[in-house]
Amino acid sequence: xxxxxxxxxxxQDKAPIATAWDYAPAPEARDIVKIRERYGLFIGGKxxxxxSGERYTTIDPAREEPLSEVAQAGKADVDRAVRAAHxxxxxxxxxxxxxxxxxxxxxxARLLQERSREFAVxxxxxxxxxxxxxxxxxxxxxxxxxxYYAGWADKLEYAFPNRKPRPVxxxxxxxxxxxxxxxxxxxxxxxxxxxxxxxxxxxxTTPLSALLFCDVLRQAELPPGVVNIVTGDxxxxxxxxxxxxxxxxxxxxxxxxxxxxxxxxxxxxKRLTLELGGKAANIIFDxxxxxxxxxxxxxxxxxxxxxxCCAGSRLLVQESIYETVIAKLKRRMATLRxxxxxDKNTDVGAINSKQQLEKISALVQSGIDxxxxxxxxxxxxxxxxxxxxxxxxxxxxxxxxxxxxxxxGPVLSVLTFRTPDEAVEKANNTPYGLSAGVWxxxxxxxxxxxxxxxxxxxxxxxxxxFDPASPFGGYKESGFGREGGRHGLEPYVVLxxx
Amino acid sequence: xxxxxxxxxGFELPLEPRLxxxxxxxxxxxxxxxxxxxxxxxxxxxxxxxxxxxxRMMDLTTLEGADTPGKVAALSSKGIRPDPSDPNxxxxxxxxxxxxxxxxxxxxxxxxxxxxxxxxxxxxSGQSSIDIKLAEVREVVEAGAHEVDMVIDRGAFLSxxxxxxxxxxxxxxxxCAGRAHLxxxxxxxELGTYDNVRRASxxxxxxxxxxxxxxxxxxxxxxxxxxxxxxLEAIRDVHEETGRVVGMKAAGGIRQSKQAVQFLVQVHETxxxxxxxxxxxxxxxxxxxxxxxxxxxxxxxxxxxxxxxxTVD
Numbered sequence: 001x002x003x004x005x006x007x008x009x010x011x012q013d014k015a016p017i018a019t020a021w022d023y024a025p026a027p028e029a030r031d032i033v034k035i036r037e038r039y040g041l042f043i044g045g046k047x048x049x050x051x052s053g054e055r056y057t058t059i060d061p062a063r064e065e066p067l068s069e070v071a072q073a074g075k076a077d078v079d080r081a082v083r084a085a086h087x088x089x090x091x092x093x094x095x096x097x098x099x100x101x102x103x104x105x106x107x108x109a110r111l112l113q114e115r116s117r118e119f120a121v122x123x124x125x126x127x128x129x130x131x132x133x134x135x136x137x138x139x140x141x142x143x144x145x146x147x148y149y150a151g152w153a154d155k156l157e158y159a160f161p162n163r164k165p166r167p168v169x170x171x172x173x174x175x176x177x178x179x180x181x182x183x184x185x186x187x188x189x190x191x192x193x194x195x196x197x198x199x200x201x202x203x204x205t206t207p208l209s210a211l212l213f214c215d216v217l218r219q220a221e222l223p224p225g226v227v228n229i230v231t232g233d234x235x236x237x238x239x240x241x242x243x244x245x246x247x248x249x250x251x252x253x254x255x256x257x258x259x260x261x262x263x264x265x266x267x268x269x270k271r272l273t274l275e276l277g278g279k280a281a282n283i284i285f286d287x288x289x290x291x292x293x294x295x296x297x298x299x300x301x302x303x304x305x306x307x308x309c310c311a312g313s314r315l316l317v318q319e320s321i322y323e324t325v326i327a328k329l330k331r332r333m334a335t336l337r338x339x340x341x342x343d344k345n346t347d348v349g350a351i352n353s354k355q356q357l358e359k360i361s362a363l364v365q366s367g368i369d370x371x372x373x374x375x376x377x378x379x380x381x382x383x384x385x386x387x388x389x390x391x392x393x394x395x396x397x398x399x400x401x402x403x404x405x406x407x408x409g410p411v412l413s414v415l416t417f418r419t420p421d422e423a424v425e426k427a428n429n430t431p432y433g434l435s436a437g438v439w440x441x442x443x444x445x446x447x448x449x450x451x452x453x454x455x456x457x458x459x460x461x462x463x464x465x466f467d468p469a470s471p472f473g474g475y476k477e478s479g480f481g482r483e484g485g486r487h488g489l490e491p492y493v494v495l496x497x498x
Numbered sequence: 499x500x501x502x503x504x505x506x507x508g509f510e511l512p513l514e515p516r517l518x519x520x521x522x523x524x525x526x527x528x529x530x531x532x533x534x535x536x537x538x539x540x541x542x543x544x545x546x547x548x549x550x551x552x553x554r555m556m557d558l559t560t561l562e563g564a565d566t567p568g569k570v571a572a573l574s575s576k577g578i579r580p581d582p583s584d585p586n587x588x589x590x591x592x593x594x595x596x597x598x599x600x601x602x603x604x605x606x607x608x609x610x611x612x613x614x615x616x617x618x619x620x621x622x623s624g625q626s627s628i629d630i631k632l633a634e635v636r637e638v639v640e641a642g643a644h645e646v647d648m649v650i651d652r653g654a655f656l657s658x659x660x661x662x663x664x665x666x667x668x669x670x671x672x673x674c675a676g677r678a679h680l681x682x683x684x685x686x687x688e689l690g691t692y693d694n695v696r697r698a699s700x701x702x703x704x705x706x707x708x709x710x711x712x713x714x715x716x717x718x719x720x721x722x723x724x725x726x727x728x729x730l731e732a733i734r735d736v737h738e739e740t741g742r743v744v745g746m747k748a749a750g751g752i753r754q755s756k757q758a759v760q761f762l763v764q765v766h767e768t769x770x771x772x773x774x775x776x777x778x779x780x781x782x783x784x785x786x787x788x789x790x791x792x793x794x795x796x797x798x799x800x801x802x803x804x805x806x807x808x809t810v811d
Contacts, residue, residue, distance in 0.1 A: 021547055021766055021774065026539035132537060291731045292527035327738070335767050344539035441522050461524050 023337075026344040028131045033118040035125075035208065038069040041077055041231065042214040044084040045224025051076040056233075058207055061128040062341050062350035062385040070207050073230040078199070078239040081228040085170040085197040086245055088225030094167050094195045098154035105150035105192060107220040112143040112185075115216065119209055123181055124341040126208040128350030128386070129304050131342050141466055142185035145484075148468035149189035152489060156194060159486050165493035167195030168271060169247030172240040175210075176253045177203035177352050178307040178408075184210055186472075186483045187250055188227060194492035196248070197226050201240055203253075204233040205353045238264075246270060250491065252309070255406075255432075255477050273481025273491045275309065275473055277406040278434030280455065281427035282312030282463060283417075286321045288439035292461070294328045297412070300437060300463035302336060302348055302390050306410040307356070309478075310435035312463050314403060316423055319416040326394060326414065333390050334377040348410060351386040360388050360409035367393050367402035372413070398426060406432070420445065424452045433475030437463045456482070520700065521735065523692035523728055532723040535767055536760045542797070545759065549794050551774060552758040553580060553587065557615055557747065557782045559594040561622075561715060567602040569811075570595050574606035576811040581791050583807075590787070591776040592645060596621075597634055600641045615645035615681070619670060622685070622714035624649040628666060635673045645679040646670070647747075649714060650698060652688045660701060667705025681709035681747055681780075684729075687719035692728045699732035709745035709780065720750025721782075726761060730768040737769075746773070749782025755793040758786060 038055065040047035052074030057066045073081070093101075112119065116139045123134040156165045171191045175183040180202055191198050202210035210229050217227055230236055234257070241249055241261050248271040251261055255276040265272050282300045284293050300312025317325050341349035351357040368374055372393040381387040388409055396403050396413040403413045417423040427436055436455040438446050450458040456473045459465060466472070471487035473479060481491050540548055558577040560569060570593070577590040592613035593603045603614045616638040620626035635646055648670050654662040667682055674680045682702035686695050702710045710729055713720040726748050733744045746769075748761050758781055765773050773779050788808045796802050 019771070021771065022544060023538065023540060024542040024544040026541050136537070287522070289522045289524040289527070292524040292531070295527055295531045344537070462527060462530075 023345050025340070027340065027342045028117075028121055028124075028135075028344060030121055030125060030342060033122045033125075033212070035068050035122070039071065039207070039211045039231070041071050041073050041081065042211070042227075042229040043077075043081045043225075044087075044228070045218075045222075047214070048080075050074065051080070056204075058126060058205065060125050061205075061352055062382070064384050064386075067126060068208060070211070070231045073201075073232040073236045073239070075239050078230055078236060078243055079245075081199045081230050082170055082172070082240075082243050082245040084225040084228050085199050088223060089167070089169055089197040093197055093223060093226050096195070098156065098195070101192060101195060102150045102153035104220055104222050105146050105153060105189060108216055108222070109143045109146035109150060111216045111219050112139065112146065116140070116143070119181055119212065121342065122212055123209050124349065127177065127180060127206045128341050128352050129307075130346040130349040131344055132346065133304060138179055138182045141468070142182045145182075145185040145189045145468045149193040149488075152190075152486070153193040156489065156493065159489055160493065160495055162498065163495040164498045165194065165489075165495055168492055168494055169196060170245060171196045171198050171248045171250060171492065172243065172246040173198060173200040173250045174237045174240065174253065175200065175202055176309075177206040178304060178309070180206040181209040181213065183252055184213060186488075187252075190483070190488045191250075191492050192226065194489055196492050199228045199230060199240060199246070201230050201232065201237050207231040241265065248272070248491065250481075251275070258479060271491060273473075273483075274479035275481070275483065276432075276434075276477060276479040277408075278309045278311070278432045278474065278478050279314060279404065279406050279430045280310055280312050280432075280435040280437065281314045281316050281423075281453075282437035283316045283423050283427060283439065283449065284318060284321070284325060285420075285438075285440035285442075285445065286318040287441045289441065289461070290321070290325065290328060293439040294325065294332050296437060296439060296461070296463045297329055298332055298336070301412040302410050303464050305348055305351055305388070307352055307408055308464065310457060310464065310472075311408075312435075312437050313407060313412060314427075314430075315412055315414045316417050316426055317414060318423075319418055322416050329392065330375055330377070333375075333392065336377065336379075336390050338379050338387065338389065339382060348390055351388050351409065354386055356408065357386040357388060360407055360411060363402060363405060363407045363409075364391060364411055367396070367400060367411075367413070370397075370400045370402070372396045372400060372402060398429060404430065420449065424449065428452075428454050431477040434473075434478035435459070520697060523696050525692050525724075528692055528728060529724045532727045532764065535727075535764050536723055538760075538763045540759050540763065546794065546797050548759045548762050549755060549790050549797070550588065551762060552755070552781060552790050553590055553787065555776045555779050555781050556590040556787060557592045557594045557749070557780050558590045558787060559715070559749070559782050559784045561594070561596060561617060561784075565596060565599055567599065570599045570602045571606045572811040574603050574612070576787070576809060577612050578607060578610050580787055581808070584795075587791065587794070591780055594647065594782060597638045597641075600638055600643045604642050613644040614642070615647055616641075616643040617647045617649075617714075619648040619666070621647070621649050621683075622716040624651045625653065628669070631666065632669060632673065635670050639673055639678045643678055645681060646674050647681045647683055647711060649683045649685060650702065652685055655689070655694070655698060660697075663698075664701055664705050667702055667707065671706030675706075679708045680706065681711045681745075682707035683711045683714055683749075685714055685717055686712050686721075686725045686729075687717035692724065695725055695728045696732050699729045700736070703732070703736050703742075703744050707744060709747050711747035711749055711782065713750035715750035715782065715784075717750070721748040721752060721761070723760060723764060727764055727768060730765060734769055743778065745778040745780065747780040747782055749780075752781055752783050753785050753789065755786070755790045758783075758790065
């Protein structure tokens with residue numbers, strides 16, 4: 001053996017055996033987006049100071065650092081916004097040629113695509129969601145919604161054959177903090193396509209992407225007053241709901257607030273659509289493709305830290321495969337990367353707010369107290385910020401709070417079933433009815449289950465998939481009205497006889 | 499695992515509620531997961547780690563009609579010392595050649611850590627009689643090849659004659675046992691569905707494969723990320739049920755470092771660290787090596803070098 005070859009052999013023998021492959025941090029650059037120190041209210045096409053004089057600080061939940069000062073709109077501010085929307089409606093927008101309205105919507109969609117990185121970073125900064133999700137899901141879907149409804153703007157008469165659609169007027173829209181930009185798109189796109197004008201209130205904790213969106217509206221040269229954005233907490237929302245100049249309210253959020261809104265609106269003649277909470281069942285039959293089903297379980301509950309109203313928070317596993325599924329699920333959970341939302345390799349980001357973290361912690365504690373078995377994978381959490389380790393509860397009874405109440409966090413409750421009938425019965429045994437998932441190889445069973453599940457969306461062999469063409473909404477206490485698709489236009493048109 | 503004895507032959511009825519079972523694969527969800535893993539952003543030290551590993555796991559391959567003793571010798575030298583200017587670059591795992599060229603590869607790699615792998619069993623189509631296939635395997639094993647890459651009989655597989663496929667693997671394994679490592683090539687590009695890939699993987703493992711391998715490199719579609727994921731999941735299920743360790747080789751179409759890193763990330767997040775060793779994972783490639791060397795140089799120096807600085811063999 002030559003000296004050289006011996007040297008090579010020696011090196012090969014000593015080749016280090018891998019003990020860990022830690023992915024180096026891969027942060028998305030945050031300086032791509034410019035956040036102003038303070039924001040006013042976007043009314044009549046420009047930012048104005050709040051008459052209330054009140055402001056509050058919006059933060060980055062992953063670092064507990066302030067990002068900006070935003071306005072807390074009061075009664076007078078909401079009134080001003082509604083008037084601006086009303087003027088814009090009366091002075092042209094509602095009579096604009098439909099193809100012109102489409103033009104603005106197409107522009108907005110293209111601008112969202114062009115500025116997608118900015119929006120993705122801002123969404124992750126202000127909301128705590130992983131950049132992978134804001135980049136690959138939230139922002140592209142938001143743009144897709146504007147493209148989709150832009151297409152409907154001049155075809156409304158075909159959407160409602162033999163009826164004459166006309167716009168409702170001023171729409172007051174209140175959106176949640178879990179998908180700030182996407183929910184904005186779900187609300188604004190159909191409203192504008194149908195010829196309405198809008199006053200939108202983003203969630204208290206996540207106003208920044210809506211405020212950046214105002215800049216997109218400026219670039220798109222949308223006429224002033226067609227979209228107005230008022231920031232603030234629940235008080236601002238209440239002002240908007242009770243304002244007499246608003247013709248339609250669209251709300252996405254908690255069932256509790258939804259019920260309060262419905263009570264307020266009773267007898268006013270205002271239109272209402274509600275998209276509220278959920279406690280969806282994700283049903284795994286014993287013939288399901290197991291590894292893919294496990295991916296579906298993980299995506300169903302840990303996507304966006306479980307801050308998803310249609311999250312598959314109750315796992316129903318057929319008893320004959322229970323052990324295998326749980327073993328596979330636990331192993332998969334151990335590979336979830338929890339941490340900095342701006343890191344491109346992060347799977348689970350920060351909890352949106354301290355308040356939400358406390359709510360999740362309390363419900364998890366109740367699960368432990370009631371006797372469920374908890375599993376959390378080993379996980380290093382950052383010291384600052386709001387975090388919760390992905391959690392699964394086994395040994396859960398249908399009567400436990402964690403099986404009944406919406407947790408809105410990365411917490412899964414596992415139940416078992418024996419027959420399809422039992423699966424349907426357990427899945428439907430909840431006050432909610434937003435979504436469900438069915439995993440099986442058998443096509444006929446998918447159709448049979450979908451027919452019997454009382455849920456607005458039933459996913460088959462997938463979970464948490466969204467498309468602008470597909471209507472979304474709830475049964476029972478998950479709300480009423482549909483968003484997306486042709487159905488999503490209905491709340492925003494009055495249908496006259498021709 | 500127990501089965502009911504009174505049933506007619508072929509009607510295997512499991513008497514236990516859970517795995518092992520053949521299982522099924524959902525194509526949409528599988529591809530989605532593979533695509534999600536491919537977005538991992540591997541940088542700096544983590545990237546260098548992966549690139550170094552990629553070289554140590556590489557089966558440097560030449561399988562051309564135009565192969566000559568000279569070409570094989572040159573490739574072997576390249577495999578032993580991929581970058582003469584950098585002593586920190588490891589050798590590849592093996593040189594992979596046609597049967598008649600095994601002696602030349604052996605001669606050049608003698609005394610080094612680099613193994614010699616030979617394709618066999620009427621590679622790449624597998625369309626020949628069993629006797630000829632076995633004779634070929636016997637010949638390369640006797641010539642001293644450390645590893646045998648056999649192909650399965652896809653014709654038999656696709657016409658449902660799984661027993662024929664299985665028997666062939668068993669008989670090849672008998673020859674290899676104790677002398678050479680057996681890698682079984684499924685040629686996934688010809689199998690049509692992921693369900694078939696899973697079935698073929700389990701069939702190969704049952705027949706005695708030490709490694710299961712995606713492709714010959716000669717089909718229209720070679721190693722893809724979802725196919726590898728499907729095979730890794732089969733390996734994982736077997737390991738969890740029986741404790742048996744089976745290796746994985748992705749081959750064909752992996753030409754760039756970025757792809758190699760994606761394949762390794764998938765192994766890492768599916769089977770974990772224990773599979774990140776040349777004993778359990780291989781990358782079969784003919785042109786990947788220089789791109790890896792170039793990327794390593796780039797990570798270390800911050801700039802790309804002229805390709806002429808890397809030897810072409």
